[in-house]
Amino acid sequence: MxxxxxxxxxxxxxxxxxxxxxxxxxxxxxxxxxxxxxxxxxxxxxxxxxxxxxxxxxxxxxxxxxxxxxxxxxxxxxxSTHSAPRQQFRFLRLVADDEARGFTRELLGCRRMRAVAAVARALGIRTSEPVIEVRRMLHRRGRPVVLEEMWLPERHFEGLSAEVITAHAGTLYALFESRFGVHMVRAEEKLRAVAATPDAAALLQVAPGEPLLSVERLAFTYGDRPVELRRGLYYTNSDHYRNELN
The missing domain is CATH 1.10.10.10 (Winged helix-like DNA-binding domain superfamily/Winged helix DNA-binding domain)
Structure with a gap:
């Protein structure tokens, strides 16, 4: 410029x-x-x-x-860059009660699909516009603690695949930044308590009906453009969700 x-x-x-x-x-x-x-x-x-x-x-x-x-x-x-150590987990607020550090990630799926109405509305795109759905599990202490689903407008993430995600050693936001030029600058979250459905319970290795924390995040890039909708189910038996209020 x-x-x-x-x-x-x-x-x-x-x-x-x-x-x-x-x-x-x-x-x-x-x-x-x-x-x-x-x-x-x-x-x-x-x-x-x-x-x-x-x-x-x-x-x-x-x-x-x-x-x-x-x-x-x-x-x-x-x-700012999500590749920097201090920024890598800026939007992940799950803290271990026993001070355990770090997560391992398990990719459950990555596919191209048409945006359903709720996803399209959140991302500000047309219903049925192509999006990429990513599902993954975060593990800590050898057990699953977060089940995530996210939807990304394909026009901003063309070429994103399971192979691309698996080959990247850092966080997804660092991948989005380095490969697709999409930098997440802020996010809005909605939290509520839910009961584990049978499918979620099986993946998180908890009993059906077990209390979970549902976190829905809408992430924005520059210009307040929404570019990611993410929904996570958090098992907080040995962790807690921490937020800082200024």
Whole structure:
């Protein structure tokens, strides 16, 4: 994106730092800076946007709070990436009561299908538009603890397959970022208690009717575009779901 175009501030009553924040987000969405890339210095951004370094710093503070960028002491500001260790499990909040670490993943299926009405509505696409459905199990301590289903618009994830997922050693969000250029920047979740159905109970190795935590997540990329609907059933007998409220 040409620098000159970026100096044109949106016609809005928003404070200058917010206008700069919006322009940086637009540049991220356009792919000017990729996940893991270093942003220009505050002085360079100030010159680019015709603002003071303090105003640019305020915009970067907002972006840091949104986890869109991260500050590294002595190194500068970088575009957040799900490949970074601190970001890998940003959206996974299941914490072990016994401090057990890490999950192993079992892929149960990956297929192309037509979006049913509820999935299409959540993702903002047409009913029957192609989506990719992924089903997997997360294990910890040698037993299944999360049963997940997710739906992704095929137009953003063309070529995603069981083989691609299996060959990737990191998280799915890191895969989506590196191979498909889709960076998840925020998510909305709905939680409720449910009873295990016979099918879910068999997969999670619990009794039918066992209490489970249902977590439905809608993940967004830049521009608040929904690109993933995920539904998980969490067995929390030895774990708990943790969220931080600021």
């Amino acid at each position: 040409p620098c000159a175009a970026m100096r044109v501030m949106p016609k809005t009553a928003a404070p200058l730092y917010e206008q700069i924040r919006q322009l940086i987000v637009a540049a991220l969405a356009a792919g000017e800076w990729r996940p893991g890339d270093a942003l220009p210095s505050e002085a360079a951004l100030a010159q680019r946007f015709g603002a003071s370094p303090g105003t640019v710093r305020r915009a970067l503070d907002e972006l840091t709070a949104e986890h869109l960028v991260e500050r590294r002491q002595g190194s500068g500001t970088f575009v």
